[in-house]
Amino acid sequence: GEDVEQSLxxxxxxxxxxxxxxxxxxxxxxxxxxxxxxxxxxxQLLTYIFSNMDMKxxxxxxxxxxxKDKHLSLRIADTxxxxxxxxxxxxxxxSGTYKYIFGTGTRLKVLA
Amino acid sequence: xxxxxQTPKHLVMGMTNKKSLKCEQHMGHRAMYWYKQKxxxxxxxxxxxxxxxxxxxxxxxxxFSPECPNSSLLNLHLHALQPEDSxxxxxxxxxxxxxxxxxxxxxxxxxxxx
Numbered sequence: 001g002e003d004v005e006q007s008l009x010x011x012x013x014x015x016x017x018x019x020x021x022x023x024x025x026x027x028x029x030x031x032x033x034x035x036x037x038x039x040x041x042x043x044q045l046l047t048y049i050f051s052n053m054d055m056k057x058x059x060x061x062x063x064x065x066x067x068k069d070k071h072l073s074l075r076i077a078d079t080x081x082x083x084x085x086x087x088x089x090x091x092x093x094x095s096g097t098y099k100y101i102f103g104t105g106t107r108l109k110v111l112a
Numbered sequence: 113x114x115x116x117x118q119t120p121k122h123l124v125m126g127m128t129n130k131k132s133l134k135c136e137q138h139m140g141h142r143a144m145y146w147y148k149q150k151x152x153x154x155x156x157x158x159x160x161x162x163x164x165x166x167x168x169x170x171x172x173x174x175x176f177s178p179e180c181p182n183s184s185l186l187n188l189h190l191h192a193l194q195p196e197d198s199x200x201x202x203x204x205x206x207x208x209x210x211x212x213x214x215x216x217x218x219x220x221x222x223x224x225x226x
Contacts, residue, residue, distance in 0.1 A: 031213055042118075
């Protein structure tokens with residue numbers, strides 16, 4: 001089955017860029033997603049990328065997709081303390097099955 | 113409006129209690145989901161309703177009973193739960209068409225079973 005790995009923890013200083021990485025074993029997902037989860041809250045959809053794209057930019061967020069290496073990343077420019085949260089990548093290996101495969105989650109801590 | 117609402121926000125119940133979690137969306141989405149999330153872990157899928165019919169049951173114990181009264185509402189009925197069922201319960205919904213795979217999540221219900 002699909003396996004999606006993320007590094008557990010990332011710490012950056014306020015104002016720096018953050019890069020959160022995701023590697024996966026199955027490359028059949030049509031869309032790949034990034035979600036943010038603050039403590040005690042639900043998952044907030046941040047952005048997503050269609051599998052035939054290499055890059056998508058949305059304000060401070062840049063998503064890079066390297067299908068050859070099965071690698072997805074989320075770059076947050078000018079990271080703020082409000083960006084501190086857990087970030088999950090997710091994909092749907094078979095479209096229309098309703099089944100997300102989530103990454104293990106990366107806890108981002110932003111230091112003032 | 114991409115809002116999914118859930119009530120209650122917090123719930124504490126004993127192992128003999130019966131309670132229900134509620135989820136609502138008014139985005140016209142036709143698929144709705146229940147997830148269970150333990151601390152520091154990704155959400156685990158429990159149930160999916162598509163067009164108000166149960167589409168997926170991920171071998172969830174019968175003490176959890178989902179219900180979809182209409183296309184906007186999703187309930188999760190709880191009975192005789194165990195302490196290990198304590199978790200954050202998340203509801204999600206997704207639209208039709210090209211973005212049918214894109215799920216929008218509610219804020220969750222924090223459940224504690226004593």
